[in-house]
Amino acid sequence: MTSIEHLQQQITDGIAALTRDQQWITLLELTARTGSRYSLGNLLLIGAQRPQATVVCGYRTWRKAGRQVRHGERGIRILAPIIARRPRPGTEPGPRPSGDTTGDATGAVADTGTTGQPTPASGSGAGQRTRRPGQVVGFRPVVVFDIEQTDGPPRPGDTAIDGYTPQGLREALTTQINHRGYQVKVGGCGPAFGRTRRTDRTVTILPGQPPAQDALTLAHELGHLACGHLDDDTGYTHRGTAEIEAESVAYILLAAAGMDTTAASFDYIGTWAQGDLDLLRTTADTVIRVARPLLAALDLAPAELTTPTAAAADTTDATTGTDLVAGT
Numbered sequence: 001m002t003s004i005e006h007l008q009q010q011i012t013d014g015i016a017a018l019t020r021d022q023q024w025i026t027l028l029e030l031t032a033r034t035g036s037r038y039s040l041g042n043l044l045l046i047g048a049q050r051p052q053a054t055v056v057c058g059y060r061t062w063r064k065a066g067r068q069v070r071h072g073e074r075g076i077r078i079l080a081p082i083i084a085r086r087p088r089p090g091t092e093p094g095p096r097p098s099g100d101t102t103g104d105a106t107g108a109v110a111d112t113g114t115t116g117q118p119t120p121a122s123g124s125g126a127g128q129r130t131r132r133p134g135q136v137v138g139f140r141p142v143v144v145f146d147i148e149q150t151d152g153p154p155r156p157g158d159t160a161i162d163g164y165t166p167q168g169l170r171e172a173l174t175t176q177i178n179h180r181g182y183q184v185k186v187g188g189c190g191p192a193f194g195r196t197r198r199t200d201r202t203v204t205i206l207p208g209q210p211p212a213q214d215a216l217t218l219a220h221e222l223g224h225l226a227c228g229h230l231d232d233d234t235g236y237t238h239r240g241t242a243e244i245e246a247e248s249v250a251y252i253l254l255a256a257a258g259m260d261t262t263a264a265s266f267d268y269i270g271t272w273a274q275g276d277l278d279l280l281r282t283t284a285d286t287v288i289r290v291a292r293p294l295l296a297a298l299d300l301a302p303a304e305l306t307t308p309t310a311a312a313a314d315t316t317d318a319t320t321g322t323d324l325v326a327g328t
């Protein structure tokens with residue numbers, strides 16, 4: 001089995017494990033800690049190799065950020081895209097060599113069907129591949145490291161942890177709902193803690209609830225809006241899936257804000273999915289994709305990922321798949 005095939009098998013096994021509610025929660029917690037920076041496939045790879053990872057970057061990115069990977073630390077294998085380069089005049093386009101890759105390893109794998117090999121374009125001749133500049137033509141293993149495997153200046157927040165209070169988070173969530181053209185009000189919601197109506201574009205939350213419950217309700221309703229569940233008159237096409245997506249987005253936002261999420265339960269994950277791994281994969285991918293801009297908008301992404309050096313990370317900062325141990 002090649003390195004890429006081994007990593008792909010890890011992703012497939014990780015998706016199958018998501019039928020267990022604790023594995024689903026573990027994925028959500030990892031997404032919250034890493035700022036949703038990585039694709040579903042790479043989050044599963046990171047979680048399988050270093051479950052308690054927080055901020056994960058390549059060797060050169062850590063150097064740019066003023067941190068040094070400790071000698072002997074074992075890296076985390078993930079997959080990075082191979083991008084077709086722009087051809088020079090009179091030459092044919094081809095894949096960038098592994099030492100000349102742009103972009104980031106964060107979005108390397110989004111589905112379990114990736115083989116790591118370039119895929120022939122539709123309609124191309126037998127044995128021929130048509131590559132467009134900027135097109136992903138394959139994947140390669142790269143190695144990244146968690147911040148706990150590095151030495152350097154104190155992390156932002158190490159000396160004073162002062163994240164959102166429930167009230168501050170409530171206001172921030174309300175602002176994000178307002179930005180989507182909905183107004184928040186307090187009132188009756190039937191048997192629920194909250195309700196979103198497209199007809200009058202309102203989000204209603206139950207009165208008299210603790211601030212933490214208000215934050216959870218608002219995050220859940222924001223999850224519905226951000227996932228596009230109320231974009232048309234048809235409502236939720238698959239209500240079970242919509243509720244899983246909204247609650248999962250809410251979990252990520254509250255966990256990233258430092259709120260207690262231990263009471264959350266997804267014990268119906270296996271029943272809802274009924275063993276459908278494609279449904280699990282697409283739902284998890286939607287949750288991660290939706291959570292990413294919300295974490296940034298709410299200022300909940302890890303501070304290391306909001307700096308110019310982190311934003312400029314590229315796949316050349318991730319060492320090649322053979323250099324698993326730092327300093328070797």
